[in-house]
Amino acid sequence: SQKIEQNSEALNIQEGKTATLTCNYTNYSPAYLQWYRQDPGRGPVFLLLIRENEKEKRKERLKVTFDTTLKQSLFHITASQPADSATYLCALDVGGGGNKLTFGTGTQLKVEL
């Protein structure tokens, strides 16, 4: 069956360090993968999209990698700040047209002073 796995345990890191979140998937062949941020009681906010033929994408302090052989994406936040504390969701297109997304359960990141 199809699965998207993100570390369900919260990730606690110190301010200024790099946070690395993992998204693994099985039985998917996504054309692209997306990362979203979700704050408590709010809708997700789009961060980055990476296509299957791209290895890496950057946006300010964010970096995403996409390894279609390993079926894994890594999401990095460099120079992390307490304001980066949130739940981060990865999402895959499910194919078949329509651009529907399937979301992982998310990883909660806490950046401490």
Added chain:
Amino acid sequence: GAVVSQHPSRVICKSGTSVKIECRSLDFQATTMFWYRQFPKQSLMLMATSNEGSKATYEQGVEKDKFLINHASLTLSTLTVTSAHPEDSSFYICSARITGTSGATYEQYFGPGTRLTVT
């Protein structure tokens, strides 16, 4: 840009009544909108794809007669939860893709969500 609003943000209703949730794209057109449901500590589950001017496409296991979707214009989709029961209590979130002259974007822009509590 790319702002999506939802109304209401919170609603409490009695079992057996119906509730309508509105999703609007404020500064862009959206031929396609999506409705999700999210239970505590769980991920977003896609309920249906709302297409402007045509019938919605529902995901497996979602009752189309219970969750009525109307996408009457390029900026508005509504979800009506009919004959709501306590098990329908959840966080309902809509999203939209920007539709332009060259097609629609892949990324989705989400509304702030609607917390539905059925007593």
